[in-house]
Amino acid sequence: MMFAFEHSDIHSCQSWGESVLESVSSRRPTAALCALQVVAVLFIVFASARAFSQDTPDYYRQNCMNCHTVGGGRLTGPDLKDVGKRREAEWLINFLQNPKAVIESGDAYAVKMVEESRGVVMPIAPGMTRYRAEQLLKLLEAESALEKSQFEGIKISSKPFTEQDRRAGYEYFVGQKRLTNGGASCISCHGMHDISALGGGRLGPDLTRVYERLKGRTSLSAWLMAPATETMQPIFKSHPLEAEEIHVLAAYFEAGAAHSEAEPSVSRITFLLIGLAISAAVIFGFDVIWKGRLHSVRRALVEASSQRRRQ
Numbered sequence: 001m002m003f004a005f006e007h008s009d010i011h012s013c014q015s016w017g018e019s020v021l022e023s024v025s026s027r028r029p030t031a032a033l034c035a036l037q038v039v040a041v042l043f044i045v046f047a048s049a050r051a052f053s054q055d056t057p058d059y060y061r062q063n064c065m066n067c068h069t070v071g072g073g074r075l076t077g078p079d080l081k082d083v084g085k086r087r088e089a090e091w092l093i094n095f096l097q098n099p100k101a102v103i104e105s106g107d108a109y110a111v112k113m114v115e116e117s118r119g120v121v122m123p124i125a126p127g128m129t130r131y132r133a134e135q136l137l138k139l140l141e142a143e144s145a146l147e148k149s150q151f152e153g154i155k156i157s158s159k160p161f162t163e164q165d166r167r168a169g170y171e172y173f174v175g176q177k178r179l180t181n182g183g184a185s186c187i188s189c190h191g192m193h194d195i196s197a198l199g200g201g202r203l204g205p206d207l208t209r210v211y212e213r214l215k216g217r218t219s220l221s222a223w224l225m226a227p228a229t230e231t232m233q234p235i236f237k238s239h240p241l242e243a244e245e246i247h248v249l250a251a252y253f254e255a256g257a258a259h260s261e262a263e264p265s266v267s268r269i270t271f272l273l274i275g276l277a278i279s280a281a282v283i284f285g286f287d288v289i290w291k292g293r294l295h296s297v298r299r300a301l302v303e304a305s306s307q308r309r310r311q
């Protein structure tokens with residue numbers, strides 16, 4: 001169908017309702033175009049309303065989910081189911097805006113929470129405002145009322161780790177096995193104790209001791225479900241790790257905790273030694289070639305002179 005766009009001026013849309021009806025009966029292009037515009041406008045309004053209501057869950061998923069569940073038990077932080085019944089809204093809004101300040105004020109409830117969280121102090125989430133905090137609390141209230149919240153988490157497997165798991169974790173780490181959702185293999189940015197000194201990437205930290213650093217299986221697994229740091233988040237938000245991949249990586253990291261890190265200084269020494277070995281080889285090589293050259297020159301001279309003597 002073709003429309004004459006010069007007809008699409010605002011005035012022709014004033015009685016759009018009638019026009020729509022008319023367009024149905026008479027199929028006048030102007031009226032049809034008005035209807036189309038109205039539909040487009042409504043679509044944009046609905047889409048942005050939807051985006052707006054989606055915003056808080058997305059924000060929660062990115063900034064809160066790796067430390068908290070709603071009804072799934074404690075991770076690094078407490079289970080947030082019914083948190084609104086434990087504390088008053090005003091206290092929670094304050095806490096969300098600056099956890100450290102509330103803890104340092106000596107607030108007994110907050111201090112006890114920190115103890116129960118093994119000393120981890122909740123960070124201030126990026127872009128946190130009073131309004132954001134209110135929206136999050138509303139979301140938590142609604143999610144707490146559900147039989148099963150979408151943030152119950154993350155089924156973290158409790159199967160014991162096997163040798164096979166550790167092996168599979170290693171294979172994902174070094175990229176011998178591809179991650180299902182296309183995430184980059186860990187070795188491009190991370191070192192590990194059993195990766196040769198020059199092998200692992202240097203952009204991220206060595207992960208040999210990460211199992212301890214992130215406080216064991218549950219919180220390490222939760223961390224990997226939704227990495228929330230600057231470099232990790234953008235990569236793994238669109239290419240999340242699968243539960244099975246997290247399980248075997250955790251097995252591999254758990255085994256790593258018994259080793260010491262591939263020290264960067266060790267790799268520097270290795271580098272130096274390799275450098276020295278190469279220079280030695282080069283010098284030795286030249287020496288051999290040079291000697292060979294002298295020999296052949298000398299041999300030629302000797303032969304020449306003995307020939308002369310024979311003559």
Ligand code: HEC
Nearest residue numbers: 063064067076077078083099113114117120121122125136
């Ligand atoms: C790095 C882990 C971490 C992240 C990320 C995190 N929290 Fe926390 N949260 C904690 C810890 C730990 C505590 C317990 C207090 C403490 O030790 O600081 C806590 C406490 C809380 C409490 C009080 C719980 C109670 O039982 O009274 C609320 C509410 C809360 N967090 C909400 C959030 C929200 C919402 C986000 C996302 C914007 C978030 N947290 C992000 C670790 C985290």
Ligand code: HEC
Nearest residue numbers: 184185186188189203204205210213229230231232233249
């Ligand atoms: C493009 C580089 C890159 C890739 C690929 C990458 N990481 Fe990271 N990772 C980082 C950086 C950089 C950090 C430090 C925090 C930050 O900036 O995100 C980090 C931090 C971490 C941490 C937290 C370490 C700590 O001590 O707190 C873990 C765990 C981790 N990465 C696991 C992995 C795993 C598992 C993979 C592979 C599935 C992986 N990373 C792939 C760059 C990467």
